[in-house]
Amino acid sequence: MKNKKILIADDDLNIIASLKYMLSEENFDILAMTTPEAVLENLKRESVDLVLIDMNFQQDTTSGSEGLQLVEAIQQFDESLPIIVMTGWATIDIAVDAMRAGAKDFIQKPWNNERMLSAINTQLKLVSIDKKLNRLNQENKLLRSQSFPESTGIIAQSLAMKTLLSSLEELAQSDMSILLTGDNGTGKSMLAAYVHQRSSRADNSFVPVNMGAIPESLFESEMFGHLKGAFTDAKENRVGRFEMAEQGTLFLDELANIPMAQQAKLLRVLEDQKFEVVGSSKSLNADVRIISATNCDLAKAISEQQFRQDLFYRLNTIQLRVPSLRERIEDIEPLANHFLQSFSGKYNIVAPELSLEAIDKLQQYTWPGNIRELSHLMEKLLFTCKKTTIGGRDLLLENIHHSASELDEDSDDKLANNSSLSLDEIEKLSLINRLKHHRGNATETAKSLGLSRSGFYRRMSKYGLD
Incomplete structure (x- = not known):
């Protein structure tokens, strides 16, 4: 499990050193800044899980106005990012103003370590729950919009199917990419779900996507998601298929129907294991297992320059044919x-x-x-x-x-x-x-x-x- 990353902002280097020591002991990764400008500049480049900021910087040591302005700026940048504010000049008014501006909690200096850790862990858990609910809502919309078979009750009395299922049982224990080939209607999607349910990723999402049914103009939005306002019709934030499948399995059906221009984008994500949401410059991790399927002769498509050979090699760690x-x-x-x-x-x-x-x-x-x-x-x-x-x-x-x-x-x-x-x-x-x-x-x-x-x-x- 990847460590959570916390950005700390305070103009007192002793405060930063103390927080770094305490939070590193709790297995948090720490970024430290001393000015509001550095905080905002860093958030443009890196993804963090929580921001812990002082309310007063060098220009103003008591009113908390710099901290309030920074909270509002962070909220405009990413309203889902949890912010905890802290100050040695705590008043009820400053606390209320900070919460109104978008802060999730308020810590008074000198802090109590248990109180600080409790506040941080609570906010991280709430964000995780919100993300899961949002992802589930969008997954439900996706599943309602398409007919997708479950992998339960696979019937295999024939030698051909028994042999295939035996191979899939073994491969399920690995994380390698699998390419399923065979005619339409042979059950490739069901077998992909079968692998997922027997893998170490079974507790996370199995996300199917029909690559042939995605309009080319919406490829990046569908696969990587978009932020509200990223383009004309982006009325709200959208979770992409890669984010839905985080720590789970992404099933790319009708693989050969991906347009060439989009194949390059998919290849980059698979190689770097990172992607950017449309409208954001920050990279997100793509911890997904890829299973793909096609009924097309990919070797022929490659020779006709309709499919990228490097993408084929990336997806074709092992290839299995599903019998008709x-x-x-x-x-x-x-x-x-x-x-x-x-x-x-x-x-x-x-x-x-x-x-x-x-x-x-x-x-x-x-x-x-x-x-x-x-x-x-x-x-x-x-x-x-x-x-x-x-x-x-x-x-x-x-x-x-x-x-x-x-x-x-x-x-x-x-x-x-x-x-x-x-x-x-x-x-x-x-x-x-x-x-x-x-x-x-x-x-x-x-x-x-x-x-x-x-x-x-x-x-x-x-x-x-x-």
Whole structure:
């Protein structure tokens, strides 16, 4: 745990020496200044956790006016920074004025060590609680705005998944960066959460971010946060994803969709382990574990100068491929039953059973949408199948399989002329077709369809392909 940093300001060097000795013994890091100007100049460059200042400096030894002006200036600079004031000329009026100006506590000289330490620790705890509440509020907003699976109940009866989970169990004990590759819908986000929950960072936040869904103009604000007034629409302070994930795990999904200009900014943070909030010149520590995921061929993207090789090396400490659903046949039946029971509880509907014929058809299907497609199918069957047992025909996989087999570069017209398909099914299969044509590159696929990246991802999410 990093030591808390306290800035002391007093024009008496003996006072500074005494405070330094006492506070260093309590494992605080100390910065010492002798003038208000030095305090403000230092706060522009360095982050501190608390300010302890005298109310009277050399120009004025009794009224406390210099101290009050300094408190107000610090408040304008950073209103969340706790300030404790001290003076040898203590009066009720000075104490009240200091608290009104923004000070959090008032200490009279000569001080009592226990009282001083109690005041400092109390303010540091209050700031920590406020930061956690603010972070949790913003995390809750983030989680409400996106659908994100939990990592509980991972089903792994197939050898491929058992091998992968065994590797992830071992890697969870380290802090190394992990790159998960594989098709869309294979559960990469769930596996990232699985690693976090088994790591030493499990008590802190797991923060997922879909890199393809962040507008380029808002990249720094989303990732690093911003201060109120930093730009036109900055109505309030915003906590960025790196700060949310402090001492936890940051999951970068759809990694290949980060624009080149923003890749350099991300690389700098990962190399320096520091970042600046937009609107601030102070550096904050980035103590986060990075797990990233992509369905893109990053080697190809690097050769085409669409992805930075140095960023790839930074994120690719170890790379693991998540198998597609068609590569884990043994997991299809238990996954299907899991989804049926899960949706049964959600909607309070008795779940039908899968017949042997239905299981056989599920295991023969190619599952281009992988686990998400299976989940959506089971949810739909809960409402469309009115029998106690789901038969092979109830799955309606014949038409889908037939259409999927025709997915080539000229298949759009065939899909449109297939009278057995709904408009949604045509759109979904067209998306799959175009993604295959562009080898999973979401940016190129969106361009070819005339869609913005956000519009493309909304459609992907609609059909469980995101």
